[in-house]
Amino acid sequence: MATLHALANPARFLRIARPLTAPLFWVGVALIAFGAWAGLAWTPPDYLQGESVRILYIHVPTAWLGMGGWSGVAISSIAYLVWRHPLASVAARACALPGALFTFLCLATGSIWGRPTWGTWWQWDGRLTSMLLLLFVYLAYLALARADAERGGDGRVPALFGIAGSVLLPIIRYSVVWWNALHQGQSIGLTGSSIDGSMLWPLGFTLSGFTLFFAAIVLMRMRAMIAANRVEARMRRMAQGGDMPA
Amino acid sequence: MNHWAFITAAYALTLAASAAVAFASWRAMRRAEAAAEALRRP
Numbered sequence: 001m002a003t004l005h006a007l008a009n010p011a012r013f014l015r016i017a018r019p020l021t022a023p024l025f026w027v028g029v030a031l032i033a034f035g036a037w038a039g040l041a042w043t044p045p046d047y048l049q050g051e052s053v054r055i056l057y058i059h060v061p062t063a064w065l066g067m068g069g070w071s072g073v074a075i076s077s078i079a080y081l082v083w084r085h086p087l088a089s090v091a092a093r094a095c096a097l098p099g100a101l102f103t104f105l106c107l108a109t110g111s112i113w114g115r116p117t118w119g120t121w122w123q124w125d126g127r128l129t130s131m132l133l134l135l136f137v138y139l140a141y142l143a144l145a146r147a148d149a150e151r152g153g154d155g156r157v158p159a160l161f162g163i164a165g166s167v168l169l170p171i172i173r174y175s176v177v178w179w180n181a182l183h184q185g186q187s188i189g190l191t192g193s194s195i196d197g198s199m200l201w202p203l204g205f206t207l208s209g210f211t212l213f214f215a216a217i218v219l220m221r222m223r224a225m226i227a228a229n230r231v232e233a234r235m236r237r238m239a240q241g242g243d244m245p246a
Numbered sequence: 247m248n249h250w251a252f253i254t255a256a257y258a259l260t261l262a263a264s265a266a267v268a269f270a271s272w273r274a275m276r277r278a279e280a281a282a283e284a285l286r287r288p
Contacts, residue, residue: 025268036257051249055256062260101267109256116247213264220271227278234285 010087010226021219028212035205043199055113056195057202060188061210062106066134067169069099069214070162073141074169077162080155086229087222089155092162093145094221098214100138107131118182125181130172137165 039057046053072095080088110128111121122128145158176185187194188203195203 040253040257052252054253058256058260097271098267101263105260105263108259112252112256112259116249116252213268217268217271220268220275224271224275224278227275227282230282231278231285234282 013087014223014226017219017223021216021223024212024219025216028209028214028216031205031209032213033209035202035207035209038202038205043202046199049117052113052116053199055109056199057206059106059109059113060203061207062102062109063131064207065210065214066099066103066106066131067172068211069095069102070134070138070165070169072218073099073162074166077159080159081163086155087226089159090222090225090229091218092159093149094218094225096138096142096145097221098217100135100142102210102214103131103135103138107135114182120182123182125183126175126179127172127181127183130168130175134165134168134172137168141165 036057039054043054045051073092076088076092076095079085080092107128110131114123115121141158141161144161145155147153148155148158176183188200193200
């Protein structure tokens with residue numbers, strides 16, 4: 001807990017975030033490139049799905065980060081409401097756009113994968129519909145956070161929305177268990193996978209690569225928001241005549 | 247049905263959208279930090 005509070009100091013956070021941003025980004029890009037190349041060129045086609053199974057290497061990481069992004073929004077929102085630290089609010093807002101992006105990419109790549117596999121672009125089954133709802137929740141959060149910031153709000157309303165929206169995460173997770181539809185059941189778990197190792201291994205690279213890439217984007221957006229807040233605070237002080245530039 | 251057209255579309259869309267968000271985030275960060283630095287400098 002003390003470490004969390006120490007990191008919540010913006011100056012200390014920036015001292016860690018600045019040197020981390022570029023390495024996270026480039027290592028992430030390298031892992032994605034290697035994993036995608038391996039998935040496209042080195043792994044065998046699936047006996048049932050054929051070549052289209054190669055979409056797995058980008059579809060699974062985007063699904064993971066779509067849900068992971070909202071977990072970031074929810075955890076940061078709880079931290080903001082409990083400790084009232086503005087950095088937690090910044091972190092929640094910074095997770096929202098990349099989270100929405102990856103949720104959209106999950107839906108789009110899943111739809112593209114569905115056409116040759118299921119014979120349809122879209123099906124209103126539990127997994128697809130709950131994921132689409134998550135995208136709408138992201139868009140609503142982005143609009144709400146923007147409106148709150150523009151009207152000088154204290155960030156409590158977006159934080160409450162961030163926590164309320166997390167009710168979707170277990171629904172998405174268990175949708176393939178509760179409703180038996182077109183989307184396949186869980187094939188990768190903490191204890192093992194039903195996917196053969198010869199096809200599974202590049203997924204580790206793209207999954208970790210996209211996660212680092214996501215983290216780099218969150219850090220960039222947090223740095224941008226912190227800098228913008230500093231400019232705004234300085235301008236306000238200057239307008240009040242209490243902090244004239246030298 | 248040729249699966250490679252679908253695979254190419256999925257990878258191209260992911261690459262383009264990820265690159266666009268990364269570039270927009272990087273540019274926003276550079277601009278904001280430059281503005282903050284310009285105000286801080288005497």
